[in-house]
Amino acid sequence: MVPRSLFGNARKKIGSASRLRNVAMGVAGLIALCIAGQAQAAAPAGCAALQTKYPAWKGKTLVNAINPHTPGYEAIDPKDPDKYVGFDIDLGEAIGECLGFKVTYKAVTFAALLTTLSSGQADIVISDIYATKERAKAADFITYSKVFDGVLVAKGNPKKITGINTSLCGAAAAENTGYVEVPLIQDLMPKCKEEGKAEPTIQLYDNNANCIQAILAGRADTYINDVNTVDQAVKANPDKLEKAIAVTIPYSVGIGVPKNKPEFRDAVLAALIEVQKAGIHMDLLKKWNLDVNNFKEPDILSVD
Amino acid sequence: MSLFLHYLSLPYLISGVWFTLAVTALGLVGGLLLGLVLAAMQLSRFWMLAAFARGYTIIFRGTPLILQMVFAYDALPQIGLKLSAIGAAGLALAANEAPFIAEMLRAGVLGIDRGQVLAGQALGMTPSLLMRRIIAPQAIRMMIPAFGNETVSALKNSSLASVISVQELTLRSTQLASSTFDFFSIFFASGLIYLVLTTGVSVIQLFVERALDLDRPATENRFARWLPWYRAPLALQPAAGEPVARDNELAPSPAAPQDVKASRADRTRRSATLAHNEVVVDVSGLYKAYSSQPVLAGVDLTIRLGEVVALLGPSGSGKSTLLRCINHLEGWDAGTVKVGGRRMGFREDGKALSPRALAEERASVGVGMVFQQFNLFGHLTALENVAGPLRWVHGLSRADADARARELLERVGLGQRANALPRHLSGGQQQRVAIARAIAPNPAVLLLDEPTSALDPELVNEVLEVIRRLAVEDGLTMIISTHQLRFADEVADRVVFLSGGSILEEGPAHEVLTRPRHPVTARFLNVMEADKPSVAPA
Numbered sequence: 025m026v027p028r029s030l031f032g033n034a035r036k037k038i039g040s041a042s043r044l045r046n047v048a049m050g051v052a053g054l055i056a057l058c059i060a061g062q063a064q065a066a067a068p069a070g071c072a073a074l075q076t077k078y079p080a081w082k083g084k085t086l087v088n089a090i091n092p093h094t095p096g097y098e099a100i101d102p103k104d105p106d107k108y109v110g111f112d113i114d115l116g117e118a119i120g121e122c123l124g125f126k127v128t129y130k131a132v133t134f135a136a137l138l139t140t141l142s143s144g145q146a147d148i149v150i151s152d153i154y155a156t157k158e159r160a161k162a163a164d165f166i167t168y169s170k171v172f173d174g175v176l177v178a179k180g181n182p183k184k185i186t187g188i189n190t191s192l193c194g195a196a197a198a199e200n201t202g203y204v205e206v207p208l209i210q211d212l213m214p215k216c217k218e219e220g221k222a223e224p225t226i227q228l229y230d231n232n233a234n235c236i237q238a239i240l241a242g243r244a245d246t247y248i249n250d251v252n253t254v255d256q257a258v259k260a261n262p263d264k265l266e267k268a269i270a271v272t273i274p275y276s277v278g279i280g281v282p283k284n285k286p287e288f289r290d291a292v293l294a295a296l297i298e299v300q301k302a303g304i305h306m307d308l309l310k311k312w313n314l315d316v317n318n319f320k321e322p323d324i325l326s327v328d
Numbered sequence: 329m330s331l332f333l334h335y336l337s338l339p340y341l342i343s344g345v346w347f348t349l350a351v352t353a354l355g356l357v358g359g360l361l362l363g364l365v366l367a368a369m370q371l372s373r374f375w376m377l378a379a380f381a382r383g384y385t386i387i388f389r390g391t392p393l394i395l396q397m398v399f400a401y402d403a404l405p406q407i408g409l410k411l412s413a414i415g416a417a418g419l420a421l422a423a424n425e426a427p428f429i430a431e432m433l434r435a436g437v438l439g440i441d442r443g444q445v446l447a448g449q450a451l452g453m454t455p456s457l458l459m460r461r462i463i464a465p466q467a468i469r470m471m472i473p474a475f476g477n478e479t480v481s482a483l484k485n486s487s488l489a490s491v492i493s494v495q496e497l498t499l500r501s502t503q504l505a506s507s508t509f510d511f512f513s514i515f516f517a518s519g520l521i522y523l524v525l526t527t528g529v530s531v532i533q534l535f536v537e538r539a540l541d542l543d544r545p546a547t548e549n550r551f552a553r554w555l556p557w558y559r560a561p562l563a564l565q566p567a568a569g570e571p572v573a574r575d576n577e578l579a580p581s582p583a584a585p586q587d588v589k590a591s592r593a594d595r596t597r598r599s600a601t602l603a604h605n606e607v608v609v610d611v612s613g614l615y616k617a618y619s620s621q622p623v624l625a626g627v628d629l630t631i632r633l634g635e636v637v638a639l640l641g642p643s644g645s646g647k648s649t650l651l652r653c654i655n656h657l658e659g660w661d662a663g664t665v666k667v668g669g670r671r672m673g674f675r676e677d678g679k680a681l682s683p684r685a686l687a688e689e690r691a692s693v694g695v696g697m698v699f700q701q702f703n704l705f706g707h708l709t710a711l712e713n714v715a716g717p718l719r720w721v722h723g724l725s726r727a728d729a730d731a732r733a734r735e736l737l738e739r740v741g742l743g744q745r746a747n748a749l750p751r752h753l754s755g756g757q758q759q760r761v762a763i764a765r766a767i768a769p770n771p772a773v774l775l776l777d778e779p780t781s782a783l784d785p786e787l788v789n790e791v792l793e794v795i796r797r798l799a800v801e802d803g804l805t806m807i808i809s810t811h812q813l814r815f816a817d818e819v820a821d822r823v824v825f826l827s828g829g830s831i832l833e834e835g836p837a838h839e840v841l842t843r844p845r846h847p848v849t850a851r852f853l854n855v856m857e858a859d860k861p862s863v864a865p866a
Contacts, residue, residue, distance in 0.1 A: 089493075092503050099507035105340030105500070130413070130493040131503060136398070140493070143402035144410060230491075233506040260509035 068302035071122035071295065078291035082124035088116050089146035091134040093231035096252045096312050097152040111312040115168070116150040116279075118304050122295035133230045135202035138162040141280055148281055148292070152250060154204045155278030155325045164289045165278030165325040168296060168305070169318045173205065174254030175268040176239060176247040183245045187271045188212070193221035198235040198244035201228045204275055205248045232257075240264055252314055276320055289324065296322045331510055335517035340500060345521060347414065347496035351486040354418025356479060359425025366430035371437060373683075385427040394488045396420040401492035417489035425482055432474045436467030443703035450655055450699075451717040451765070452691025454684045461720055466707045469540050476533030480526045487522075497521060542707060542749055599821055599836060605633040607669075608773050608805050609654060614663035616649060616829075623649045624660065625829040631773065631807060636799045638816035638837060639809035641826035642852060647809035648700075650826070651775045654807070655695035656686060667693050668772050691721045696771035700778040702758040704750035710737060710761045711746040714768050722769055736764035740794050756787030760794050767798065774798070776808040788812070795819065813856050817841050825849045 075082050090098045090108065098110040108129050120127045127148075132140050137153060140146045141163050155165035177185055185191045188208050193216035199206050206226060213223045227244050229235050236257045238244035247254070251270045258265050279296070281289045299305055300321065309316050335341060369381035388396070400416040400423075411419060440463045448458045490499035501518040505511045538544070609631040616624040624646050631637055639647045652658040654665055656673040665672050670693055673681055681689060704713050714733035718724045724732070737746050740760035742753075750758050759779055766774055776795065780788045792815050798804045799819050810816055816823055820837040825846070833846040844850040 093506035095507050100340075100503045102504075102508045105338065105504055105507075131495070131499060132493045133491055136402070136491060139398075139402045143405045145401060145405060145413075145493075231502055231506055233502060233509070233511060236509070237511055257509070 067121050068298040068304070070298040070301070071124075074122060074291065074294050074298065075124045078123060078287065078294070081288070081291065084124075085126040085128055086120065086147040087130050087145070088127050088151075089130045089132055089137050089140040089149045090151040091137055091231065092129070092131050092151075093134075093233060094152050094250065094253050095256045096314065097250070098150075111308050111314055112150045112152055114308045114311070115299070115305065116148070118299045118308070119150075119279075119292060119295045122298050123291055134200050135230070137202075138280060141282060144282075147288075148279065150279050152277055153280060154273075154275040155280075156204055156275060157325075157327055159280075160325045160327045162283070163280040164283050164286070165280055166289065166293045166296060167276035167278040167323045167325060168320055169277035170320050171273050171275045171277060172251040172315065172318070173248050173271050173273050174251035175271065176236070176249070176254045176257055176265060177245065177268045178239055178242075179264055179266050181266065181268045185246050185268050187269050188248060188273070190215055190219055190221065192216075192224040192246070193219065194224065195245040196225045196227060196243065198227045198229060198238035198247045200232065200235060200249070201230055203249065204273070208273065209248070236261075236265075252312075276323070276325075277318075278325060283326070289326070293322055293324060331513040332516055335504070335510070335514050336520060338504075338517075340504065341497065341514075341518060341521065344495060344497040344500035345525070347489075347494055348483070348486050348498075348525070350414055351417045351421060351489050351494060351496060352479075352483045354414070355421025355425050355482045355486065358418060358422025359429045359478075359482070362422055362426035363429030363433055366426055367433035367437070370430065370434055381430070385430065388423050389427040393420065393424045393485055394491060396424055397488055397492050413489070413492055413494045416492060417486070417494045421482060421485060421489075424485070425478065428478060429475075432471055432478065433467070435474075436471040437463055439470055440466050441703070441706070443699060443701050444705055446657055447697070447699060447703035447705070447762075447765075448717075449657055449687065450690065450695070450697035451769075452687050452689075452721045453717065454687040456684070457687075457720055461716065462705055469542075469707070472533060472537050472540065476529060479529045479533075483525055483529065484522065595821075595836070595838070602632050602635050602821060605635070607631070608633050608635075608667065609807070610664075610666040611650070611654065612664055614650070614653060614660055614665065616653065616658070616660040622829050624653070624663075626663070627826075627829070627831055629824065629831065631805060634803045634805055635822065636804075636806045636808070636820045637822045637824055638820035639807060639824050639826060640811075640813070640816065640849075640852070641809075641832075645826040646829040647826055648777050649829075651697070651777050651807060651809060654773075654775060655690055655697055657697075667695055691769070694769060694771040694773070696766035696769070696774040698759070698762050698766050698774065698776040698779050700781050702750070702755070702762045702782070704758050704762055704765070706750055709747045709749055710742060710753065710757075713750070713761055714765045717765065718768055732768055733764070736768055737761070739797075740764050741790070754787060755783045756790045759783065759791045763791070763794055763798070767802075767804065773805040773807065776806060776810075778809050778811070780810070780812060811856065813841055813853065825852070827852075 090112070092098045092100055092108055094110070096110055097112045098108055101107040101109040116127050130140065130146050134151075134153075137149050137151055138159060139162075141149050149163065153159070154171055155167050159165070173188075175185055175187060177183065183191075183195050185195060188205070190212065192209060192212055197205075197209050199209070206228070209224055209226055216223050227238055229238065232249070232253055235244070235247045235249070239247055240261065246268070247257075248271075251267070254267050258267050279292060281292055296305075306316060306319060309318060366381045366384060369377040372378055397417055397420040400411065400420040401413065404411065404416070437459075444462055444466075445458060448462050453461070486496060487498035489496055490502065493499070497518050501514050505514045508514070607630055609629070611627055611629040614624050614627040615622065627646070627650060629650075639650065641647055649658060653660050654667065654672070656665070659673070670689070672689065672693065673686055675681060704710075705716070708716055711730065711733050714736055715726075715729040718729040718732060719726060734743065734746060737743050740763060742757060742760055742764070745753060745757060750761070753761065763779070779795065780791050783791060792812065795806070795808065796815075796819050799806060808816075808820070817837055822834060823837045823840040824834040825832050825840065825844075825848075827848050833840060833844060833849045840849065841853065844853055
C-alpha cells in the first residue's frame with residue numbers, strides 16, 4: 025500500500041493506481057461470484073462491473089488521436105489502408121471493449137497529439153507517447169509500457185555512435201518534433217563543449233518516415249527512437265541501416281486523457297488493469313513482436 | 329515502377345482526393361464570398377469599413393496558413409466553436425484566400441476604364457446597376473487568369489490540412505509511407521495526382537476564357553448564355569460575318585448646306601425666339617478649386633431651350649469641369665447648378681444626395697453626355713450600348729429599347745454595325761454610337777466634351793455632321809466644348825469663352841469668333857487661325 029500522505033499531495037499521483045487495482049480486483053471477484061459463468065467471451069470478467077461503475081462511456085464512440093507513423097504501434101494497414109493497426113490500436117480497442125465504447129481515429133502530427141486532446145477534438149491519446157512531467161501539464165497519463173530506445177544509424181555506424189552520450193558530439197540527429205529524445209540530446213551540448221568537441225545538431229521532422237529518410241539521404245547520422253520502430257526501419261532497409269545499440273530511457277509510455285476528466289482517467293486505468301489481468305496486454309506484445317520486457321503495471325501521472 | 333503504379337491506383341490515395349477537393353472547394357467558395365465582402369468594404373466610401381477590411385487583410389495575408397489551420401481546429405473549440413476537421417480546414421483556407429481574392433476583385437473593378445464608369449453615371453445608372461451591368465461582366469473576364477492561379481494555389485495549400493487530421497492526399501501519402509517504407513513510389517504517385525488536379529484547373533480556366541471571349545461568334549458562345557448578363561440575340565439581326573476592319577463607310581449624308589449656314593437674318597430671328605424660351609440650365613456663381621487652385625472661379629451661365637452653346641478656351645480653362653459639374657459627375661465648392669429648375673445633387677433641404685439618388689435624378693432630369701474618349705461599354709455591342717441603358721435605367725421593354733436603338737444607330741449612319749463591338753469600330757464610329765447612346769433617353773440637354781479631339785482628322789467630319797443634324801433637325805439643347813471654330817460658327821447660337829476658370833467673353837457665335845472684344849480671346853482665336861471662320865459675311 026502507498027502511504028496516505030501521497031494522496032494528499034495533489035501534485036503527483038503516481039501510486040494511486042495500486043489502490044484502485046485492489047478495489048477493482050475486489051469488485052471483479054464479487055461480480056464473478058454473483059454471475060459466475062455469465063462472463064462475456066471477449067471482454068475480461070471484471071469489465072461488466074466497470075461498465076456499471078463507469079456507465080458514462082458505455083455505448084459511446086470515442087476519438088483516439090494518433091500519430092500513425094509508427095509501424096508496430098500505430099500505422100495504417102498496408103494491405104487495407106483504411107484501417108489503423110498496431111499494438112496501441114489493439115490495446116485501445118481492448119480498453120474500449122472493457123468499458124463499452126468504440127474507437128475512431130484522428131491522425132495528427134506527433135506535436136499536435138496533446139493539443140488535439142485538450143481542444144476537445146479527441147477524447148484519448150494512445151500513440152506511443154512517453155509520459156513526461158512536461159507533457160503531464162497538458163494531459164493526465166496512465167502509463168503502460170517501459171521505454172527502450174534504439175539508436176538507428178547508417179550501415180556500419182560510420183560515426184561510431186554508442187548511445188545518448190558524448191559519442192553524439194558533432195553528429196546530426198534526426199528527431200520528431202516534440203519527441204522526448206530532443207531534450208535528452210540537447211542536454212549533451214554542454215558536455216560536448218566541456219570535452220572540446222562540436223555540439224550535436226538536431227534536425228526536426230514531423231514523422232518517422234522523414235527521420236528515416238534523413239539517414240538514408242545522408243543528411244542525419246542517427247535517429248534515436250523507440251527500439252521497435254528502429255527495428256522495423258532496419259528490417260525495411262537491411263543493407264542501408266542498422267541499430268547501433270538499444271538504450272533504456274527514464275520514461276514510461278502513457279495513455280493521455282484530458283486533465284479535467286478524472287473519472288474517465290480512473291475508468292481507463294481500471295480497464296487497463298482488467299486487460300492486463302486477462303493476459304491480453306502480454307498477448308498483444310507477442311502478437312506485434314514487441315519485447316515482453318516492455319510490460320508495465322499501470323500508474324497515473326498527473327501534475328497540476 | 330510497378331509499386332508506383334500500384335500506389336497511383338490505390339483506392340486509399342484516390343479517395344484522399346475527395347478530401348483535398350472538399351477542402352479546396354470550401355476554401356474557394358468561402359474565400360470568394362468573404363472576398364466579395366472585403367472588396368466591397370475596401371471600395372466603400374465609408375472609411376471605417378475600408379479600415380476594417382485593411383486590418384483583416386493585414387492579419388490573414390500576413391500569417392502562415394498552417395497556423396490558421398491549427399487555430400481553427402484547436403483554438404476555436406475553446407470558445408465553443410468545434411468544427412469538424414474538414415470544416416476547420418475549409419474555414420482557415422477561406423479566411424486565408426479571402427484577402428487574396430478581394431485584392432483580385434478590387435484590381436478587376438479598378439481595372440475597368442474609368443471613362444466607362446463616368447459614362448454609366450452620366451446615363452443615370454445607380455452604383456449597383458453599374459457594378460452589375462458594366463463593371464462586373466468586364467472585371468470577371470479580366471480576373472479569370474488570376475482566379476485560375478488562386479484555385480491552383482488553394483488546391484496545393486489544402487495539403488496543409490494534413491496537420492489537423494483531414495484525411496486528404498498528403499496525409500494519406502505520409503501515413504502510407506510510414507507504414508510501408510515505400511517513400512518515393514508513394515510521393516511520386518501523389519505528386520502525379522496533384523499534377524492531374526492542377527492540370528484540370530488549367531483546362532477549365534482555358535475553357536472559361538475561351539467561352540467568355542467576346543470576339544468569338546455568338547453561335548459558338550455556348551457557355552456565355554448561362555451567364556446572368558447574357559441576353560439572347562433577337563431574330564432580326566443581319567447575317568453574321570460583318571466586316572471587322574475599319575470600313576470606309578460613308579458618313580451620314582450631309583444636311584443641306586443652306587440649312588446650316590443660315591443667313592444673318594435667320595440667325596437674328598432665331599436668337600430672338602430663343603431669348604423667350606425657358607431656361608434649361610442655370611449655373612450661378614460656380615466655384616471649384618483643387619487644393620486652393622481654382623478651376624472654376626465663379627461661373628454664371630444660362631442656357632435656354634433649343635440653344636446650342638459652344639464652350640471655347642485653351643486646355644485647362646475649366647471647360648470639361650464645367651460640363652461635369654452640370655450633371656454633377658463632379659462636386660464643387662460653391663454656387664448652384666439647376667437643370668430644368670431642379671438643383672442637381674441636392675435634396676429640398678439642401679443636403680447632398682446619395683450616389684443612388686443622384687443617379688436617379690440624372691435619369692429623370694435628363695442630361696446626356698458625350699465624352700472625348702467615347703467611353704463606350706467595351707463588352708457590349710453598339711446596339712446594346714444604346715439599348716441597354718434604356719432598359720436598365722428607363723425601364724423600356726427589350727423590343728422598344730432595341731427599336732429605339734436601331735432607329736438612332738440608323739440616324740448616325742451605323743445601322744449596319746449594330747452588332748459590332750466597340751473595339752471593332754473606328755473612333756468616329758464609336759463616337760457616333762456614343763452620341764446615339766446619349767440622346768436615346770431624350771435628354772433635356774446634351775453635353776459634349778470635346779467630342780472630336782481624340783479623333784484622327786479624317787474622322788472628325790462624320791461626327792461633326794451628326795452633331796450638326798441634331799442641332800438643326802432636332803433643335804436639341806446642347807453645350808459643346810470644342811476647338812472646331814468653323815463648326816462652332818456654323819452650329820452654335822452662342823459662344824462662351826472660358827479662361828482660367830472664368831468666362832472672359834460670351835455672345836452670338838459669329839460675332840465673338842470674328843470680332844472678339846477680349847485680347848485673350850483674340851489671341852486664342854489667332855492661334856487657331858487655320859480653322860478661324862472668315863470675316864466675310866456668309
